[in-house]
Amino acid sequence: MVSSVQFVHDRAFILSTGDEIMTGQLQDSNARWLSAALIDEGILVAEHGAVGDVEKDLCDAILRAAAKAPLVIMSGGLGPTDGDLTREAICRAADDQLVLDPKLRSELAAMLARRGRELTPRQERQAFRPSRATAIPNAFGTAPGVHARIQTQAPWGLTDVFCLPGPPGELRPMFAAAVRPLLRPPQDRVVLTRLLHVVGMPEAECVQKLGELTKRDRVPLVGITASGGILTLRIRYEAREPNSPQGRAAAAARVDAVESEIRDRLGDHVMFTGAAGAIGGMDHLARQVIEMLRSGSAGPRTLAVVESCTGGMLGEMLTSISGSSSVFVGGFITYANALKERVGVLPETLACFGAVSAQTAREMALAGLGRSGADCCLAITGIAGPDGGSDAKPVGTVHIGLAWGSSLRGADIGSVPEVHSRHFLFTGDRADVRCRACVTALAMLRFLVLRGEASTPKLLWEV
Numbered sequence: 001m002v003s004s005v006q007f008v009h010d011r012a013f014i015l016s017t018g019d020e021i022m023t024g025q026l027q028d029s030n031a032r033w034l035s036a037a038l039i040d041e042g043i044l045v046a047e048h049g050a051v052g053d054v055e056k057d058l059c060d061a062i063l064r065a066a067a068k069a070p071l072v073i074m075s076g077g078l079g080p081t082d083g084d085l086t087r088e089a090i091c092r093a094a095d096d097q098l099v100l101d102p103k104l105r106s107e108l109a110a111m112l113a114r115r116g117r118e119l120t121p122r123q124e125r126q127a128f129r130p131s132r133a134t135a136i137p138n139a140f141g142t143a144p145g146v147h148a149r150i151q152t153q154a155p156w157g158l159t160d161v162f163c164l165p166g167p168p169g170e171l172r173p174m175f176a177a178a179v180r181p182l183l184r185p186p187q188d189r190v191v192l193t194r195l196l197h198v199v200g201m202p203e204a205e206c207v208q209k210l211g212e213l214t215k216r217d218r219v220p221l222v223g224i225t226a227s228g229g230i231l232t233l234r235i236r237y238e239a240r241e242p243n244s245p246q247g248r249a250a251a252a253a254r255v256d257a258v259e260s261e262i263r264d265r266l267g268d269h270v271m272f273t274g275a276a277g278a279i280g281g282m283d284h285l286a287r288q289v290i291e292m293l294r295s296g297s298a299g300p301r302t303l304a305v306v307e308s309c310t311g312g313m314l315g316e317m318l319t320s321i322s323g324s325s326s327v328f329v330g331g332f333i334t335y336a337n338a339l340k341e342r343v344g345v346l347p348e349t350l351a352c353f354g355a356v357s358a359q360t361a362r363e364m365a366l367a368g369l370g371r372s373g374a375d376c377c378l379a380i381t382g383i384a385g386p387d388g389g390s391d392a393k394p395v396g397t398v399h400i401g402l403a404w405g406s407s408l409r410g411a412d413i414g415s416v417p418e419v420h421s422r423h424f425l426f427t428g429d430r431a432d433v434r435c436r437a438c439v440t441a442l443a444m445l446r447f448l449v450l451r452g453e454a455s456t457p458k459l460l461w462e463v
């Protein structure tokens, strides 16, 4: 069993395993998630590694990782198949052997019985653990994790190795429940990271407005990443000072001061603040739009969509947020012109201006508004490419329509629906154009509701 000696985890090594990663079949999202979670705990990530399902390679990688950092977090390879070799590799690296853990076996048998299945010899493999390691319970799957300590020539002597299953839905709660409480962040260092998502502003303008705040020698440091039309600002404070409640409070005050300076400079383009492991900007935008509609404070309470080139992606973004049913009524995927007409776009409009035009976008939005009975409706029509572009309408041309009924801020109750459309030229490939169109549609609605029609800002990629 693992002793209770306490180490300082000042650096971590994240080791992902699986042939799927080595063959490019699977994107390693566990390393990304774990990095953010460790940074939030004040532990720096020294290196990421990935290795295939070969026992010797796994063992070599574990030893290398253990010599590099006193904390190693591994993911994958704990299942019942022959390709799941993490347990064996730990034994090889720690000069240990597998033993059947009777408690694990009975828990596994009970879990399978609840699903109406029996414990097969293959599945029984998961009830084995290296004799000197501890099992980490898994409430969401059959593969328990492993906590081992491995000897190393490095100055710290022993490295903590936590092995978690590959599926993110199992790894994340296991990390939170069983690994996080055992982490020993250094006591002489305070690290604090905060993210701000910014929407509707080009990166150059943002950098210009932030001015000296983004200088590389500042503490806290402010970094910017752009993705899908949303900028993420990372405020990072790191200092050698006692990791005490006072030290952390002082760090939080420094980060608060930078955050409020950023908010002063960027105004309502800033939509969210969270810790390093916070959700991505796109999810957040959808969540915020739903929240704004749900609160009803700004006018419209319900939303519909009419989508052409995005083929349902906007509806997907909205419905991926739990609780969206209270504001999102649904929509229409009107890919063919015939269906655009059936929903309510005039044939003359299509004939005169084409399916990708401001006029069509407006009529799609009005048609969606009328047919759905929602308070507002977003419509997207465009050319996602790679084919279908022309000189007049190149690939990336998208028109987004927004129609709203009587309930928008400033509008008179009972007045006729209002509609406007905006013209964008998105860059990137088909996936980028579709994704950017959805993000932009949500940003349009967000600013319209926040500011009213007259003062919505010009958005990124707007023509």
Ligand code: ATP
Residues within 6 Å of the ligand: 016, 017, 018, 020, 021, 026, 027, 028, 029, 030, 031, 075, 076, 077, 078, 079, 080, 084, 141, 142, 143, 164, 165, 166, 167, 168
């Ligand atoms: P299982 O009992 O589910 O087999 P496991 O620990 O053996 O768990 P793997 O077989 O390595 O895990 O991976 C199972 C699945 O978990 C993969 O098919 C993939 O969907 C997901 N997964 C594994 N590693 C990662 C990773 N690094 N990032 C994201 N997802 C991952």
Ligand code: MG
Residues within 6 Å of the ligand: 077, 078, 079, 080, 081, 084
């Ligand atoms: Mg597996």
